[in-house]
Amino acid sequence: MARKQKILDVLFNDPSISAALARVNVFAINHYSGGRDVISSLIPEEDFAAQTSYDPLMWLEYVHPDDRELTRQAWDSIVQGESDVFDGEYRFLVDGEYRWIANKGTVVTRSEDGLPALYLGADRDITEERRLRDLLEEEKERLAQLVIKDDFLNIPNRRYLETKQPQFFIADGRTPIAVLVLDIDNFKQLNTDLTHHGGDEVLQIFVRHVSTCLASTDILARYGGDEFVLILPNASQEYAQAKAQCILDAVSQIDLSAMRDNLSVSVSIGLVHGLPAAPQDFWSYFEAADSQLLLAKQLGKAQMQSKLLP
Numbered sequence: 001m002a003r004k005q006k007i008l009d010v011l012f013n014d015p016s017i018s019a020a021l022a023r024v025n026v027f028a029i030n031h032y033s034g035g036r037d038v039i040s041s042l043i044p045e046e047d048f049a050a051q052t053s054y055d056p057l058m059w060l061e062y063v064h065p066d067d068r069e070l071t072r073q074a075w076d077s078i079v080q081g082e083s084d085v086f087d088g089e090y091r092f093l094v095d096g097e098y099r100w101i102a103n104k105g106t107v108v109t110r111s112e113d114g115l116p117a118l119y120l121g122a123d124r125d126i127t128e129e130r131r132l133r134d135l136l137e138e139e140k141e142r143l144a145q146l147v148i149k150d151d152f153l154n155i156p157n158r159r160y161l162e163t164k165q166p167q168f169f170i171a172d173g174r175t176p177i178a179v180l181v182l183d184i185d186n187f188k189q190l191n192t193d194l195t196h197h198g199g200d201e202v203l204q205i206f207v208r209h210v211s212t213c214l215a216s217t218d219i220l221a222r223y224g225g226d227e228f229v230l231i232l233p234n235a236s237q238e239y240a241q242a243k244a245q246c247i248l249d250a251v252s253q254i255d256l257s258a259m260r261d262n263l264s265v266s267v268s269i270g271l272v273h274g275l276p277a278a279p280q281d282f283w284s285y286f287e288a289a290d291s292q293l294l295l296a297k298q299l300g301k302a303q304m305q306s307k308l309l310p
């Protein structure tokens with residue numbers, strides 16, 4: 001005890017040591033002294049002095065209410081002796097504003113009842129670091145979205161299907177799914193009649209019309225060119241058939257008279273519905289739907305052909 005006391009005396013009473021520690025944001029709290037000996041705390045000295053009875057948890061009041069519970073839990077495990085090392089990030093009230101602080105420190109000594117007596121830690125203001133980290137995360141998310149989105153039509157693209165399909169394709173033998181492949185009829189001719197730019201406009205009008213039939217859980221993606229994939233997770237066969245009919249009707253309503261007279265748009269649809277079971281995957285459903293699309297084209301276009309998969 002005498003040796004510990006000596007260490008504490010040096011630590012807290014030698015101004016050169018206190019100053020050296022403060023320079024690297026090391027703070028020390030001597031709970032033996034009822035919290036009177038403090039080096040370099042973010043809490044103003046007068047707030048310590050103003051305490052009528054010493055509360056070793058008073059610092060938690062400076063932690064942002066949203067971060068307080070987690071911080072308290074982490075500190076509790078120190079108090080209870082489950083760990084000596086504290087390593088946390090929280091917002092802390094400094095000069096009237098909340099700053100993000102990283103606090104890493106350790107209990108140096110415990111009193112006889114096992115409670116932390118001397119705690120040495122380093123506070124680091126990471127507000128700017130956190131802001132940059134958040135910006136980077138947002139940017140990464142934005143780029144990730146760009147990669148899986150068709151920029152022109154503002155819907156998911158083929159890469160989306162390739163990366164995300166396991167999420168909606170549940171091959172447990174009891175979760176139904178419908179996969180539809182849509183292809184605009186005679187789009188090559190539309191491009192010739194309207195120019196490529198006009199064809200682009202038709203693609204946008206097409207997506208707008210198809211979207212009037214979609215529910216929030218339906219996923220429409222552009223597979224490429226004038227070919228689209230529509231996934232209806234958890235859909236009944238009747239729901240899928242009605243969806244295809246809605247799309248056929250909506251596309252037949254497209255009016256291109258503002259661009260050129262006597263032009264109409266139609267779509268052919270291949271539909272498969274089933275209860276996928278392992279080892280089936282999304283692409284086996286896609287291939288089957290694509291075969292149905294081919295059949296619809298061969299049978300005269302502007303129609304839907306469907307198949308039930310086991």
Ligand SMILES: Nc1nc2c(ncn2[C@@H]2O[C@H](COP(=O)(O)OP(=O)(O)OP(=O)(O)O)[C@@H](O)[C@H]2O)c(=O)[nH]1
Binds near residue numbers: 188196198200224226
């Ligand atoms: N305007 C435009 N045309 C595209 C785009 N991507 C692909 N195309 C064209 O779309 C046409 C697709 O034609 P196909 O689907 O092969 O044939 P189709 O004329 O639609 O005939 P069917 O599918 O048998 O009805 C091709 O001429 C492509 O050059 C695009 O982003 N914009």
